[in-house]
Amino acid sequence: MKFRLHRYNPETDAKPFMQDVELDIDPAGKMLLDALLAIKAQDETLSLRRSCREGVCGSDAVNVNGKNRLACITPLPELKEPIEVRPLPGLPVIRDLIVDMEPFYKQYRSIKPWLVNDAPEPEVERLQSPADRALLDGAYECILCACCTTSCPSFWWNPDTFVGPAGLLQAYRFIADSRDEATAARLDNLEDPYRLYRCRGIMSCVEACPKGLNPTAAIGRIKSLLVKRRV
């Protein structure tokens, strides 16, 4: 199979370049990660992140033929050749397919992603109805792979000021949690022309999410909560 891989080693390369690679591999039943690791077995200078190889750890997000995807759950036979693999867009490249994730993590931390409940803790669990718990479905499953945030033009232009879809989805995860008491503070934290309202609803994030989550819908709910509390 034919691949075009983004290569950049800051110690030896003046600038990034695309490398054509041919790999002898039977694509049936294989994922893109299998192919990248087979290429790395031949040429160990190729650098990429990977861990669980089953789509739950979020390490190996890359841009494949123009779309952000997790290499480990992207079936090889589906991909059009030459398969072009680049690092996630919008973040500084450290090497080859590896980006500096810190701007993404910083926005995640900025929404204070932890449950706040200052009431004395009961001896057992806090109760939550199945209906209340169902509000978290589609929000808590985020794996922080950054596929969504780095597919968002608003984040490309404003990585310092726009929280981005992943961070906003996590903000919603806590707003929606019946056990969390900090909704007002969380909304205050987002009521800002940049932090929340840079989202223009173009839904690139929804298309990019490898877990089938819908950050745009969550952002919409946050916006409507802000509208509601104003009236």
Next chain:
Amino acid sequence: MNTRRFDALIVGGGGAGLRAALQLARSDYKVAVVSKVFPTRSHTVSAQGGITAALANVDDDRWEWHMYDTVKGGDWLGDQDAIEFMCREAASAVYELEHMGLPFSRLDNGKIYQRPFGGQSKNFGGDQATRTCAAADRTGHALLHTLYQQNIAHRTQFFDEYFALDLLRDAEGYCLGVTAMSIETGEPLLIEARTTLLATGGAGRVFWNSSNAMINTGDGLGMVLRAGLPLQDMEFWQFHPTGIAGVGCLITEGVRGEGGYLLNRNGERFMERYAPHAKDLAGRDVVARAIAIEIAEGRGCGARGDYVDLKLDHLGEKTIAEKLPGIRDLAIRFAGVDPAEKAIPVAPTAHYMMGGIPTNLHGQVVAPARFGPEEPVPGLYAVGECACVSVHGANRLGGNSLLDLVVFGRAAGMHMLEYLRDNPYARPLPDHAAEASLARLARWEQSGSERVAAITDDLRRVMQAHAGVFRIDAVLRDGLGKLGELETRLAHAGLQDTSRVFNTARIEALELENLMGVARATLVSALNRTESRGAHTREDFPQRDDEHWLKHTLYSREGDQVDAKPVRLKPLTVESIRPKERVY
């Protein structure tokens, strides 16, 4: 060499490390976590089915029954004091996670959802219990993210993508921190700490067919072996019965807990023959052996007869969508079947290391010394899969791993606080403390004819073929011979890539060194134990032999020495559970 100083250092950012770090971060001490991946990439994230605690939310339950099941599940090799401690603490540990925000699934009355798992009983071996607390089939993800979030809230200092190299110790044996390397820059770093916790996880990548993440390379075990400390019970590896055939990705036991079952090529529910009472919810070792036998005797499914079917379509779309959504995803992606319509092809896959770094129930690493077989190594702790406390004995029960992480993570964190109070001043670091680590790094600057990736592949094939579900003297010996050849090849290996920045080839070389140590410990320990117990099945010694083997194995690298220490049969407060025949 750059140096950083902390009061406490945690090596590993999975569930165990983060739970311990949280305990320390809530104090005024300075705590750092070193992790070779961003913490939420740790393998805890892959845990599916749940965390076991006798909450009795669905059915009668008591921690004493959980304790009995754990002792029996471990084929009486587990230490009963540690098991009592874990089962007693289980409920509070789970409630605490709920208070931190873990999004558990819920029952109609609003309490935490629980499901049946293998090896769970009421009344000390009676009817099936319902004890495993779950967040759908993503419990590990929910747990790991919750603990990471709490650590952010408490401002734990993270060294993400730093690879720990070696323990720093002084002449009196005190652990004074570790040497590490920034993966991003390739710079070595010395991290001094008055107390250090290893929470580096398992080493399941030592087998060819494994459910484990690619990062599970036994790094803490390698560090301990190089420090001259022993590893315990390394012959005991759990092969999970239901990995996706040919891929290894896990299909949770929760599938069988929800009512799924196994079929052979004749459409027979064969577990009824092997475990008439518990059937598909017998211990994992029992089910894995049964599948291996079905396949070996020609009753496997498919063209090559190399798997069995896991049927769950009768559970209905709704249950699958609500309780097993992640499984459905995995099966569609990796097996090409929608389990709501068709059975999933499964086969045993290497899953969990029961053995590890010997500790007591405070998480203190213990080693034989002048005053007995279990002297704490001052300042050094270990928790989670890399540790052997030993609560899982010869075979771990499903749902007990996440519990182990949080119960002993918390216990170790609390004990480290005591240690810091008792040892208020940092001990001086000996001159040249980092020399061995720097020599290891320098060794990989040299060129060599052998490739790391090829040796790693061969190692995993050797371990699969020679130390798998069934073991026998001649095959194990043959495996040791082949391992010797691989060690020679490793000595002649070199890197094509000697750059500094994010050189993952260098990391893989260092990981291979750790895996090699794990492989040797496993083969030598397995060869030594001439009985069958739990997950260690010797075809040439098919019976459990309590008279000679009711004891832990201690393996030391120096001369491949194997020692033993007694199993603690005396619990903390309750009556001892005496060994008897283990049937399900």
